[in-house]
Amino acid sequence: MRKVKIGIVGCGNISDIYLKNCTDIFDNLEVVGCADLIIERAREKAEKYNIKAYSVQELINHEDIEIIVNLTIPKAHKEVSMAALEAGKHTYMEKPLSLTREDGKALINKAKEKGLKIGGAPDTFLGGGIQTCIELINNGEIGTPIGATAFMTCHGHESWHPDPEFYYKIGGGPMFDMGPYYLTALITMLGSVKRVSGSTKISFPERMITSEPKKGEIIKVDVPTHISGLLDFENGAIGTIITSFDVWGSNLPIIEIYGTEGTLSVPDPNTFAGPVNIKKSYDKEFHEVVINKKYTDNSRGLGISDMANSIINNNEHRANGDLIYHVLDIMHAFHDSSSTSKHITLQSSYKIR
Numbered sequence: 039m040r041k042v043k044i045g046i047v048g049c050g051n052i053s054d055i056y057l058k059n060c061t062d063i064f065d066n067l068e069v070v071g072c073a074d075l076i077i078e079r080a081r082e083k084a085e086k087y088n089i090k091a092y093s094v095q096e097l098i099n100h101e102d103i104e105i106i107v108n109l110t111i112p113k114a115h116k117e118v119s120m121a122a123l124e125a126g127k128h129t130y131m132e133k134p135l136s137l138t139r140e141d142g143k144a145l146i147n148k149a150k151e152k153g154l155k156i157g158g159a160p161d162t163f164l165g166g167g168i169q170t171c172i173e174l175i176n177n178g179e180i181g182t183p184i185g186a187t188a189f190m191t192c193h194g195h196e197s198w199h200p201d202p203e204f205y206y207k208i209g210g211g212p213m214f215d216m217g218p219y220y221l222t223a224l225i226t227m228l229g230s231v232k233r234v235s236g237s238t239k240i241s242f243p244e245r246m247i248t249s250e251p252k253k254g255e256i257i258k259v260d261v262p263t264h265i266s267g268l269l270d271f272e273n274g275a276i277g278t279i280i281t282s283f284d285v286w287g288s289n290l291p292i293i294e295i296y297g298t299e300g301t302l303s304v305p306d307p308n309t310f311a312g313p314v315n316i317k318k319s320y321d322k323e324f325h326e327v328v329i330n331k332k333y334t335d336n337s338r339g340l341g342i343s344d345m346a347n348s349i350i351n352n353n354e355h356r357a358n359g360d361l362i363y364h365v366l367d368i369m370h371a372f373h374d375s376s377s378t379s380k381h382i383t384l385q386s387s388y389k390i391r
Contacts, residue, residue, distance in 0.1 A: 161341025165310025180297030
């Protein structure tokens with residue numbers, strides 16, 4: 039089997055699972071090397087995974103690499119991804135696509151101009167859990183979808199993350215941090231969103247870090263930390279979503295899809311597995327559905343493998359630019375709606391594949 043050579047930029051917390059999976063699990067990938075602005079980080083990961091460490095520019099310009107995987111913090115996504123595209127590399131990035139719609143469009147347009155593939159996280163929708171849900175919906179197991187709910191509530195990351203400040207700066211917040219998982223799952227199950235409305239707020243203007251090594255430092259919060267939104271899907275379904283870093287606890291479901299003939303309980307979209315539960319109109323209670331699809335372990339990097347297959351087979355990958363831009367557009371639209379007190383009609387769309 040042909041292996042597509044990749045390089046990973048950004049050697050922070052999330053890089054380990056990508057490096058592990060891309061070196062051990064996906065047999066169509068070969069990790070050539072990694073890079074980070076802090077070269078010691080890159081050298082540490084390179085030694086751990088038996089690859090080479092490079093400067094960012096050296097890695098991007100490496101003649102053998104076909105895909106650059108951008109795992110940098112959100113505010114660096116546009117710069118690094120644009121450099122990779124300019125260097126003729128297909129590009130896959132962690133979420134979100136970029137900080138702004140304008141930057142996102144620039145990246146999508148550059149990829150089209152260069153004839154390159156662009157895509158990004160989350161790829162959890164390619165896992166066994168949500169793929170099972172997609173199949174159930176497509177097979178009519180709950181009838182025609184009429185509604186959906188999605189809830190992500192916690193009290194932020196400052197109690198456990200070693201460097202949590204960026205979660206409360208532009209490009210962070212619960213919608214831009216966790217919203218992509220939930221929105222991607224909803225879109226790949228139900229299709230494009232045509233209109234949204236939203237309300238947002240900052241509940242706690244300052245946060246104290248209680249994790250090491252920055253315990254006691256104060257973070258000034260610059261982005262909304264509690265967002266409630268409504269989604270009108272092209273297919274007529276109506277969705278409700280809450281993402282919050284302001285909640286101490288809740289008993290809310292994760293994601294549910296409501297149909298004319300039943301209800302589907304969808305697993306955590308930040309994972310690849312189940313459980314998947316369904317209750318049809320004639321059932322007295324939910325019952326669990328057997329997941330018989332691949333990738334139920336932590337399979338981050340699956341979207342990169344899918345992109346590699348699309349390069350080899352000259353077809354479209356699923357975690358593609360249209361999808362990640364549509365998610366970015368929706369997230370901004372919630373905030374725009376709150377600030378303008380208006381519904382926002384979306385200009386982007388995504389065709390389910």
